[in-house]
Amino acid sequence: MKKVLIAGATGYLGGYITKELMNNSYTVKALVRSLEKLEEKNIEVSEIFQGEITKSDSIKDCCKDIDIVISTVGITRQKDGLTYMDVDYQANMNLLEEAKKNAVKKFIYVSVLNGENLKNLKICEAKELFVEQLKKSGLDYCIVRPNGFFSDMTEFYEMAKKGRVYLLGDGKYQTNPIHGEDLAKLCVEAINDSKQEIEVGGPEILTHDEIAIKAFEALKIEAKITHIPNWMRISILKIARLFLKDKTYGPIEFFLTVMAMNMVAPEYGKHTLKEYFTKLKMSDKLNENDSIK
Template identity: 45%
Template sequence: MKKVLVAGATGYLGKYVVQTLKQQGYWVRALVRNQKKLSQTGKFGEPAVAHFVDDVFVGEITRPETLKGALEGIDWVFSSVGITRQKDGLSFWEVDYQANKNLLALAQQASIEKFVFVSVFQGEALAHKLAVAQAREAFVKELKQSGIAYSIVRPSGYYSDMSEFMTMAAQGRVFMVGNGSGVINPIHGADLAEVCVRAFQEDVPEVDAGGQEMFSYQRIGEMAFDVLDSKPRFLNIPVWATKVLIALIKPFNKQQADLFRFFVTAANNTEIAPKYGKHSLRQYFLDFALQKDSQESGVGSQ
């Protein structure tokens, strides 16, 4: 039985990876900052996974001194660690690059057999435009030169990110960059977790992965309104205006400005990755709306 350390085990993808690994018979150690989150259902429907975990190691990947012993007895390492919605003031270089590099250094010392890392779709092309892609691709380069067997998983987009359309629709209006003609095939966390676990099992250095369905961003917005049984109302923002907004945000929060630039870039391009999985975005939206209603009525699961 292989023993696997999951870094980012309380995140959207990380929880599904923990669940999938355990369901396939692996021994799982979760590397977390907050152990309580393992017992909680995530805001995007990701499951509580405390009962899937064989061992919990509490540490901060940005502080290598807290990771002593984290890889003891471990065969494989998985990391999806990176800045998404954190508000702790850390930069992409401190988290997406350096934190993962800290883990890689431990993996080299422990002679880990394989390291699977989640980067971004078309990351190499985006690295010269976006700090988040630049930082993650810099780590990818470190991983490739480490001497450890590796696999880089590159999702086209997450269902959790598409939840923003539901949030906007619930507020009465969906903001759309340009004319909403960009196309994407986002993937559900459970389907992407299957891809990640398969990456350990197969000798494939890099895997691009998307869901089975392709949508324009306009269609995703329309679907959100339809699920909520609301009249579609859109506010189309010219691309030039988003650039002005990014410039205004940047002096106060560089990370949020770059994440906004990342989504603006995606919304104006076709990003179709090889298709995996079986989940539908509409069903995800229905489940998301139901969970939101339950949480607001005080019935949310923990």
């Protein structure tokens, strides 16, 4: 069985990929910075390599005897003073250099749908710069391009809890976000897939209005939706660019851009947003009961 190195094992998607690999009897080495975080999340692996991927010296030989590298490394909210170029680009480049040195057979990288057309966004600029280098590396590769995670849709639920959901435009933009467990399955399938790029979304295509309504339905409250005109979105972006630092502006820029366009990808998986929102509601109820105790 092939030996796989997973970088980003303690992240949202990385955790699901690691579990899927172990369930399929792969030998899995996790590249992690924090052993405690791996234990906290109860992630089981065959082997652990501790190192900081942003520091090339600390990951030396991490790819020794590795057949496949899967990287989900990237940041949506900067921390530790690191930038998108530090993590989404340079950290992955450090890993790619190790993969090349050790003759890794395939490198699988998770980017974002339409990233190649959104390089004006700070997040996508760094990701796609790495994609360009991966393509030139000489290694067999696969770039997985999801259009958004269920976890990103939590914002709809949180707004609905407060009684009103605010949407950009007329609410008719479409998307089909994917659950991390479903995306993990596809990433593992990509090990033996000959495709070099895979665009993927969840099993149901919904408008933003429909996503908001599902959140209200899960909460069993009346749906109240306000549509924000595009000129206001543009104004917010201009003001944010002037007054916010990159680490704060980047996520806002990405969110306000992709929420004002269709983000539909080929359908895959089994998990639905209705199930996801219902689980969020159940989790809220459990937390309420615990606080009462």
